[in-house]
Amino acid sequence: MLLDLAGTPVDAAGALQGAWQRLRRDCGAVQRPAAGSAAWLQAQQALAAHSPPASRGARPLQLLQQGDWLLAEVLWDALGAGPPTTAPLDPAIVPLRRVAGSLQVQTAGVWSGDTGPWAAPPFIRGWLQRQLPGLPPALALCLDPQWPAFAR
Numbered sequence: 001m002l003l004d005l006a007g008t009p010v011d012a013a014g015a016l017q018g019a020w021q022r023l024r025r026d027c028g029a030v031q032r033p034a035a036g037s038a039a040w041l042q043a044q045q046a047l048a049a050h051s052p053p054a055s056r057g058a059r060p061l062q063l064l065q066q067g068d069w070l071l072a073e074v075l076w077d078a079l080g081a082g083p084p085t086t087a088p089l090d091p092a093i094v095p096l097r098r099v100a101g102s103l104q105v106q107t108a109g110v111w112s113g114d115t116g117p118w119a120a121p122p123f124i125r126g127w128l129q130r131q132l133p134g135l136p137p138a139l140a141l142c143l144d145p146q147w148p149a150f151a152r
Contacts, residue, residue, distance in 0.1 A: 014119030054088035
């Protein structure tokens with residue numbers, strides 16, 4: 001439900017849903033691998049290899065892990081000499097799953113883009129759960145996006 005406040009659409013239901021999700025979630029089984037850890041480096045390698053050459057500049061902002069599943073919030077840096085111009089890919093939330101010992105991007109669940117007037121965190125969490133029924137629910141619910149367009 002969108003409310004119109006002085007000509008600006010506000011997702012009141014999304015804001016309530018986001019607050020409810022934060023209250024009821026249990027993140028005890030979700031790990032947050034640190035930058036530079038083995039899980040972080042493996043995820044960064046899988047992300048960089050997914051769609052080269054554009055994906056080679058994968059720079060995770062955060063990584064969540066539960067069992068064989070990971071969620072990465074990723075920025076993509078332009079590679080090459082000189083000052084960065086524009087990123088080759090838009091920021092994204094990228095699910096990965098360990099299959100036969102290696103991490104694989106789960107393309108059906110990659111989120112990139114704006115959520116429009118809808119509150120981004122609950123919208124993205126719900127979308128991930130619908131797109132990837134095998135994703136552990138806590139992994140999506142414990143995602144608190146950091147990129148400004150994903151965090152509003």
